[in-house]
Amino acid sequence: MHILMVAAENGALNGAKVGGIGDVVRDIPMALADLGCRVSVVLPAYGFLHHRRMTNEPVTLPVHFGGTAHTAYGHRVQADQPHDGVTHFVIDHPLFEAFDAERNAHRIYVDDPPHQPFAADATKFALFCLTVAQGVRQGLFPDLTHLHLHDWHAALLLFLRAFHPDYRSLRDLPTVYTIHNLGLQGIRPFQDHASSLHAWFPGIAYDRSAVADPRWDAVNPMALGIRLADRVHTVSPTYAEEVLRPSDVPHFYGGEGLERDLRGARDEGRLYGILNGCAYPEETKRQTEPDFGALWSLLKATVLDWSAATDTLRTVHFTAHARLSALAQASRPPTILCTSIGRLQPQKMMLLKEAGTRSGSGLEGVLDRLPEGGLLVVLGSGDGDYERFFMQTGARRGNLLFLNGYSDACAAALYTAGDLFLMPSSYEPCGISQMLAMRAGQPCLVHAVGGLRDTVRHGHNGWHFDGERLPDQVDRMIDAFSGAMEIFSTDKAQWRTICRNAAATRFPWPRSAERYLEELYAS
Numbered sequence: 429m430h431i432l433m434v435a436a437e438n439g440a441l442n443g444a445k446v447g448g449i450g451d452v453v454r455d456i457p458m459a460l461a462d463l464g465c466r467v468s469v470v471l472p473a474y475g476f477l478h479h480r481r482m483t484n485e486p487v488t489l490p491v492h493f494g495g496t497a498h499t500a501y502g503h504r505v506q507a508d509q510p511h512d513g514v515t516h517f518v519i520d521h522p523l524f525e526a527f528d529a530e531r532n533a534h535r536i537y538v539d540d541p542p543h544q545p546f547a548a549d550a551t552k553f554a555l556f557c558l559t560v561a562q563g564v565r566q567g568l569f570p571d572l573t574h575l576h577l578h579d580w581h582a583a584l585l586l587f588l589r590a591f592h593p594d595y596r597s598l599r600d601l602p603t604v605y606t607i608h609n610l611g612l613q614g615i616r617p618f619q620d621h622a623s624s625l626h627a628w629f630p631g632i633a634y635d636r637s638a639v640a641d642p643r644w645d646a647v648n649p650m651a652l653g654i655r656l657a658d659r660v661h662t663v664s665p666t667y668a669e670e671v672l673r674p675s676d677v678p679h680f681y682g683g684e685g686l687e688r689d690l691r692g693a694r695d696e697g698r699l700y701g702i703l704n705g706c707a708y709p710e711e712t713k714r715q716t717e718p719d720f721g722a723l724w725s726l727l728k729a730t731v732l733d734w735s736a737a738t739d740t741l742r743t744v745h746f747t748a749h750a751r752l753s754a755l756a757q758a759s760r761p762p763t764i765l766c767t768s769i770g771r772l773q774p775q776k777m778m779l780l781k782e783a784g785t786r787s788g789s790g791l792e793g794v795l796d797r798l799p800e801g802g803l804l805v806v807l808g809s810g811d812g813d814y815e816r817f818f819m820q821t822g823a824r825r826g827n828l829l830f831l832n833g834y835s836d837a838c839a840a841a842l843y844t845a846g847d848l849f850l851m852p853s854s855y856e857p858c859g860i861s862q863m864l865a866m867r868a869g870q871p872c873l874v875h876a877v878g879g880l881r882d883t884v885r886h887g888h889n890g891w892h893f894d895g896e897r898l899p900d901q902v903d904r905m906i907d908a909f910s911g912a913m914e915i916f917s918t919d920k921a922q923w924r925t926i927c928r929n930a931a932a933t934r935f936p937w938p939r940s941a942e943r944y945l946e947e948l949y950a951s
Contacts, residue, residue, distance in 0.1 A: 429464075429465045429466065429573050429574065429949065430465070430466040430467075430468070430569070430570075430571050430572050430573050430574070431457075431460065431465055431466070431467045431468070431572075431573065431574045431575075431576055431949070432467075432468045432469075432470065432560075432564070432569045432572050432574070432575055432576065433453060433456075433457060433467060433468070433469045433470070433576045433577075433578065434470055434471075434557075434560055434575065434576070434577050434578065434582040434585060435449060435453045435469070435470075435471055435577075435578035435579070435581065435582060436449065436471060436472070436536060436537075436553065436578070436579065436581035436582070437449045437450035437453060437471065437536060438450060438453045438454060438469055438471050438516065439451050439453065439454030439455075440453070440454040440457075440469070440507040440508060440509065440514075440516060441471075441477055441480070441505065441507060441508065441516060441518070442480070442508050443474075443476065443477065443534070444471060444474070444477055444536070446536050446537065447771070448608065448704070448858065448859070448860045449578055449579060449608045449609075451704075451860050452578070452606075452608070452663070452704055453469060453471075453578060455705065455707060455937050456705070456937060456940065456941060456944070457469055457511070457513075457514045458511045458513075458514055458937070459705065459937035459938050459940065459941035460513075460941045460944060460945070461511055461512065461513030461514050462513075462938065462941070463938070463941055463942065463945060464513075465513065465945075466513055466515075466571075467513060467514050467515070468514075468515045468516075468517060468569045468572075469514065469515070469516050469517065470502075470516075470517040470518070470519060470560055470563070470569070471517075471518055471519075471556075472518065472519055472520075472521075472524040472552065472553075472556050473503065473518040473519060473520040473521075473524060473525075474518075474524055474525060474526070474534050474535070474536055475520075475522075475524065475525025475526070475534050476525075476534045477505065477518040478501070478503040478505065478518050478520040480505060480506075481505050481506035482503050482504070482505055482506075483504045483505060483506055484503070484504045486501035486502060486503050486520070487501065487502040487503075487563070487566065487568050488500075488501060489501065489502055489519065489559045489562045489563055489566065489568070490562070491555075491558050491559055491562050493554075493555050493558055493628060493629075494627055494628060494630075495630050498521065498555070499521075500519050500520060500521040500555075500559040500562075501519065501520045501521070502517055502518075502519050502520075502559070502563050502568045503517065503518050503519070503520060504516070504517055505517065505518055517563075517568070517569070519556060519559045519560065519563070521555060521556075521559065523551070523552055523555055524552055524555075524556065526538050526548070526552075537549055538552075544621070544623070545615070546614045546615065546616060546623075547616070547621070547622075547623040548623070549581075549614070550614050550616045550623050550649070551622070551623045551628065553580075553581040553582070553584065553614070553649075554584050554628040554629075555628070556581070557582060557583075557584040557585045557587075557588060558584075558588065558628075558629075560582075560585060561585060561588045561589070561592070561594075561595045561598060562595075564595075564597070564598060564601075565594070565595060565597060572601055573601070573602075574601060574602050574603070574604065574949055575589075575598070575601045575602070575603045575604070576603075576604045576606065576948075577603060577604065577605050577606070577653060577657070578606050578608060579606065579607065579608045579609065579612070579650075580612060580613055580614035580649040580650045580653065581614070581649075582653075583605065583614070583649035583650060583652050583653035584649055584652070585598070585603075586603060586605070586652055586653055586656040586657060587629075587634065587639060587652055587656070588629075589601075589603070589656070590634070590635075590638065590656055591632055591633065591634040591635070592629070592632055602658045602659075602949070602951075603656075603657045603658050603659070604657060604658065604659045604660075604661055604948045604949070605653040605654065605656075605657030605659070605660050605661065606661045606662075606663065607650070607653075607654075607660065607661065607662050607663070607671070607857070608663055608857055608858075609857055610650065610671055610683065610684045610686065610857070611681070611684055611775065611855070612650075613641075613648055613649065613650035613651070613684070613686075614648070614649040614650060615641055615644070615646050615647065615648050615649075616646060616647050616649075617645075617646055617647070618636075618640075618645065618646065618647055624647070625639070625647045638652065638655055638656060639651070639652045641685075642685060642686065642688060642689070643685050648686075650686060651686050651689055654686060654689045654690060654693055655689055655692075655693075657698070658698065659698050659700060659947075659948050660690070660693045660698050660699050660700070661699075661700050661701075661702060661948055662699070662700070662701045662702075662857060663701075663702070663703070663704045663857045663858035663879065664701055664702075664703045664704070664857060664858045664878050664879035664882045665701035665702070665703060665882055666701070666877070666878050666879065666881045666882050667701060667856075667857045667858065667878040667879060668699060668700065668701025669701070670682055670855070670877065670878060671683045671684075671686070671687065671690050672687055672690055672691050672694060673687060674687055675687075681775075681854060681855035681877075700947050700948060702940055702943045702944065702947065702948070703858065703879060703882055703883070703935060703940060704858040704860065704879065704935070704940060705935050705936055705937030705938075705939065705940040705941075706860065706863040706864065706867060706934075706935050706936070706937070707937065708867060708934065708936065718761075718765075718844065718845035720755075720761040720762075720845070721756065722841075723841055723842075723845050724752050724755050724756040725756070726837060726838060726841055727748075727752050727829075727831060727838055727841075728749060728752045728753070728756070730831070730833070730835045730837070730838050731745050731748050731749050731752065731831065731833075732749065734832075734833045735749070742832075743819065743823075744815070744819040744822075744830065744832040745832065747819070747822060747823050747830075748822075748829060748830060748831055748832070751822075751826075751829050752829070755803075755829075760801075762801055762802055762803040763799050763800065763801035763802050764798070764799055764801075764802040764803070764847045764848070764913075764916055765802075765803055765805065765845055765846050765847050766794075766798070766802065766803070766804040766805070766846065766847065766848045766849075766850060767804070767805050767806075767807075767842045767843070767845075767846035767848070767849050767850070767865070767870070768780075768804070768805070768806045768807070768808075768849065768850040768851065769806075769807045769808060769839050769842060769843075769849075769861055770808050770851070770853075770861055771808055771809070771810040772808045772809055772810035772811055772814035772815055772818065773810045773811045773814060774811070774814075774854065775853055775854055775855060775856075776808075776810075776851075776853050776854075777808075777814055777852075778854050778898070779852040779854065779875065779898075779901055779902050779905050780794070780850075780852060781814060781817050782898055782899075782902055783899070783902060784899045784900070784901075784902030784903035784906065785899045785900075785902075785903055786903065786906075789817075789821075789902075790852070790902040790905055790906060791817075791818075791821055791828075792821070792825075793902070793905075793906035793909075794850070794905075794906060794909050795821075795825050795827050795828055797906065797909055797910045797913055798827050798913065799913055799916070799917055802827055802913075803827055803828075803829060804827060804828050804829070804850070805829045805831065805842060805846075806818055806822075806828065806829070806830050806831065807831045807833075807834065807835075807838055807839060807842060808831075808832075808833075808834060809832055809833050809834060815832055818830040818832070819832065839864075843864050843865050843867070843868040843870060844868045844869075844870075846865065846868075846870045847870065847916070848870065848871060848872070848873060848912060848916075849861070849862065849865035849866075849870050849871070849872045849873070849890075850872075850873050850909075851865075851872055851873070851874045851875070851880060852873070852874065852875045852901075852905050853874070853875055853877065853878075853880065854875065854877070854901075855877050855878055856874075856875070856877055856878040856879055856880045857878050857879060858878065858879030858882075859874075859878070859879045859880050859883070862874055862879075862880060862883055862884060862890075863883060863935055865930075866883075866884075866889055866890070866930040866931065866933045867931070867933075868931070869927050869928075869930055869931035870927070870930060871889055871890040871891070871912075871926045871927055871929075871930040872884050872889070872890035872891075872930070873890060873891045873892070873893075873905075873908055873909055873912055874890065874891075874892045874893075875892065875893060875894070875901065875905070876892040876893060876894045877894075880892065883933070883935060887926070888926065888929050889926060889929040889930040889932075889933045890926070890930060891908045891909075891911065891912050892908070893905050893907070893908040
């Protein structure tokens, strides 16, 4: 069996990961290879990945896109941690490159203006899908038996497979379509825009009902993937159930307008929910009590690095550095260290920003219930309104340390040092942060949705809460946190048991890979 995985991210290549999809595309190929499969992984080069560890001469991929001839180049590259049975490819074309001069770095995704969402990325990934199809046609990935497409970025391969006369051979390959986040669908117009289906693939006859969004006169790659793939896969069993229900944003997240298509996939026996896994290296286990001096030093050095990246000192970094200096000079460590790591945007942080039926935000309610001497550390960046909210709250509250950025080293240190991890996502297809926290022996407090419900057992390896309406969810989050703090303060034996249970919880990738073979790739 030779599986080609097509995705926008790949954590096996340094700089090619933004979120959880990169972790999955890094880890599941290795688990499948351990079971005897051959796996190839392909993504765009983004202007830099093809310069790193090339292992062959580039393969020329001529295509017609947007009514003109283009040439892309397929490169086989070496992963940072090579694995037998897994081969990594990137495809280079000038359209795939986006350089952020302010951050002096290449970007995988582009932030398009609100009046034309996904425009740059949709065009980029439409061309990427075309070059992958050409690569399959030319034998860049020899002896393929299956195509596995990840999220909307790869969905247009199914359009080409179904309707493009040059790529009919792709119909011989069974296809799996994985939904990592149904909230991002890549919707674009049919025509009258440079980033539209007719502009990308002029003259191609197609079935409009197969590609149309159910709500608007537009192309929906996510819907296309659900309708045209042989099997549709969500990254947790609970999420596979949630997406069948209608959405009531912002209080509830379900099928995001595609619930009818997803119910159709379920009724046809094409919808599967398989939980993502996690790697469990020995060095992630908590061996001793945290070294808070080393932790504060690492966080201070990171904040200084972030500050040095700009010409002017940002208030949020100044405040964090001052707070860290005070912590380093304190005579004793925090009585309890709570942590939260993730993107600062509505999906992840709405329940902390919004108010419940009581006064103040959810975050204020959590801080009010921290034991004396306790500290909550939030590490993340994202939406400007959310960054300002955490910055302003952190400036007023001495028991909140807000670190406005991201660092793998800081995240790993906080997973290891923390006593309780907060992950109150409004929806969560699977989630990796809660697995990483538990892996290090840190129990989690989570909203009982999606993969969070599937991984955190209330009172066993953490706590969870629910609620029908947004204010109720905020209230119940605060109550669940208060209950956890009561156990921490009054029943140390029970707390230690919950921590041990968290450390012993396992979601191994080999278990997920076995289900892939049994359910997604079975003939």
